[in-house]
Amino acid sequence: MYPVEACQEDIKNELRKLLTAYHFTGEIRLDIPPQGLGDFAFPCFALTPLLKKSPASIAQELAPKIPRTTWILKAEANGPYVNIFVDPATMTSSVIRIILEMKEKYGYLPKKKKKVIIEHTSANPNGPLHVGRARNPIIGDTLVRIFKAAGYQVESQFYLDDMGKQVAILTWGINNIQAKDIPIPETAKPDHQYVGFYQKAHERMKTDESVEASINELVKKSEYGDPVVLQMIHAAYNPVLQGIQTSLARINIRIDTYIPESMFVQDKSVEHVVHALQHTAYCHEEDNAFYLDMEPFHVHGKNTRFFFLRSDGTTLYATRDIAYHIWKARRADVLVDILGEDHRLESTQVSIALQLLKEKILPQVVFYAFVSLPGGKMSTRKGRVVYLDELIDECIERAYEEVKKRRAQDLSEKQMKTIAEVVGVGSLRYNIIKVQPEKDIVFKWEDALNFEGNAVPFIQYAHARASSILAKTGTQHPRFDATRLVHPSEINLVKQLTNLPCIIEDACNGCKPHLLANYLFETASAFNQFYRDCPVLAEQVASLRESRIALVAATKIVLCTALDLLGITAPEEM
RNA sequence: GGGCGUGUGGCCUAGCCUGGAUAAGGCACCGGCCUUCUAAGUCGGUAAUCGCGGGUUCGAAUCCCGCCACGUCCGCCA
Structure with a gap:
C-alpha cells in the first residue's frame, strides 16, 4: 500500500470511530483544503441533520477528539471543516523510502489480471x-x-x-x-x-x-x-x-x-x-x-x-x-x-x-x-493540411534553436541535436495531451512551439536540474533522515510525490490522460521552488545534505516515470 | 429542424462526473531576483458579472430547465 493510501485510511479510521458514536454511517469523504489549511479536510455539513447543530459547532466538537497518530499531526476546526494536518516526518520518510526502493515502478498499481485492447x-x-x-x-x-x-x-x-x-x-x-x-x-x-x-x-x-x-x-x-x-x-x-x-x-x-x-x-x-x-x-x-x-x-x-x-x-x-x-x-x-x-x-x-x-x-x-487551423478545418483532399511530420520537424528545429541559444558554448553539436529531438517531440506530445480531449483546439504555430510556462521544457528542465545535482554528489545510496526535511518547499515537494499513484488511478479510471500532464507541471513547479530555497550541494550539515539528495533522487524518479507515461523522454541535461 | 460536444481574466487551460472555505495555473503586460546546484528558472503586481436567464439548495463554475454562440453528426459513405 502506498503512503498516500495508508495515510488516508488512517484518517478515515479515526473519523469513523468518532462518527459511529454519533450514529453516522455515510461514506467518509476527505476534501483537499486550500493552501495552508492542512492536508485533508472533513466537511461537517452531512452531520447537521443528525446532530441538529451548525456544521461549525460540530467541527469545533470533533476536532479536539481526533487523536494524534503516526499519520495525524493535528486537527483544527475551521468554520464548518475539520482540517487535518499530516505528520510531515511520517509522510516524508515513507514516501522517499518507497520511491527509492521501487524506483521506476513507483506509482504503478498492482497487477489486475485483466486485458485491455485500446484501439x-x-x-x-x-x-x-x-x-x-x-x-x-x-x-x-x-x-x-x-x-x-x-x-x-x-x-x-x-x-x-x-x-x-x-x-x-x-x-x-x-x-x-x-x-x-x-x-x-x-x-x-x-x-x-x-x-x-x-x-x-x-x-x-x-x-x-x-x-x-x-x-x-x-x-x-x-x-x-x-x-x-x-x-x-x-x-x-x-x-x-x-x-x-x-x-x-x-x-x-x-x-x-x-x-x-x-x-x-x-x-x-x-x-x-x-x-x-x-x-x-x-x-x-x-x-x-x-x-x-x-x-x-x-x-x-x-x-x-x-x-x-x-x-x-x-x-x-x-x-x-x-x-x-x-x-x-x-x-x-x-x-x-x-x-x-x-x-x-x-x-x-x-x-x-x-x-x-x-x-x-x-x-x-x-x-x-x-x-x-485558424481559418477552419484540415482536409487531406483539399491539401489544406499541416502534416504531422512537418510539425515534428518544426518542433525539433525550433527546439534546436533554443538549445543552441543557451548551450552552444558547452555542448557538442551531437548533444544539442539529441536534446532538440527530445524537447521537440516532447513538446508536441505534451501540448496535445495537456488539454482534455473533447475541447476544441485551434492549431497555432506560436503555441505549439512555445517553450515557456506550462510546456514540456519546464518539466524536462526540472528533471535535468535534478539529474545535474545527483551527478555531482557521487553518492549512489543517500541516507536520509526525514526529520531534517522541514522547509515548506521540501514538505510541499514531498506531498506532490505522494500523489503519483492516485493520479495514475484517476487518469486510468476516467480515461483522462491530461491529469498526468497537470500533475507533472505541479511537481516540476514544486521542485523548482525547492531548488530555489534549499541548496543541496552547498549544504554544510551532512545529514541535511544527504536527506536533500534523497529527495532530489525521488523527485527525479517521479518526473521520469510520469514523463514516460506521456511518452516523453526525460533528459539528463538540456 | 433534431441529437451530441464545447463556452471560465485580453488570449489559453485546470476545477464540473462526486455542489462547500478568498475560482487555481500558464501566456501577454508591469516591477524585482544570476560572485551560490543550468535564469528553458524564480518572487511580486494589474486583470474574471465562471456564455445569458430561471430553478433546486443553508450553499451552484459544478446539479435541473430554457435560451444564445461555436464545433460536430443526422448517407444503402467511411
Missing part, C-alpha cells in the same frame, strides 16, 4: 497523418501507457480500413496516374509520395464519371471479399501505412497489432452479425436493405435508421465495426476506443447493436475534437 489512430492509409487527427495516436498511446501502469495487460490496435472508398481512390490513382502528373513531394517518405496520387485521383473522380465507376467497382469487389482486388488495395496502401508507422515511431508510438477490416468479411463473421441483427425486434427491411430503428434507443435526428446491409447484400463500415468489436470482446476484458467526434453517432449505433447481440463488453470511447 487508436485507425487512420485511412491514403496519405500522411495530419495534425487535425494527431490527437488520436497521442491520446491512445498515452492511455496504453497509463493502463499498463495501472496494472492491466494492454494491447494497442489499429483498425485498418482496407475496404473503403479512400483506399480505393488511392489504389486507382497509383494504377492509373503517371508519376509525372502529380506534384513532386517534399520528402521521400512513402506516405508523402503517395498522397499526390490520392489527391489527383480524387480530382479526376469528381470530373470524370468513368473514373468514379472504376473506383466504385474496386469498392464493391473489396466488399465481396475479392482476393485479387484486396491484394491490389493492400499493395497500394501498404507503403503509406509504413510511412504512417514511421511518423508514429518518431513520437515514440508503436502500435501492437493492425487489424484489417476485410478480415471480418473474409472470415464471414460479419455475415453472422447481419444474421443476428436481422433477427432482432428492431430490424426492418426496405428494398432488400436492412436497418435497425434507433428511435427506441434515444437516437434522434432526421433519420434514425441505422442501415447495416445494403440492397446488394454487401455490408457497411459500421456493420464490420460491430464484427470487429465482437472479435475484440472475445480477446479482452476491457475495450477502449479513441475516436474523432465525427464518429459519435456511428459509435452509438455500434454500441446499441452490440447490446442487441447480447455482447457484455462494450467499448469505453474517448472522443476528441479535431485540431483545426
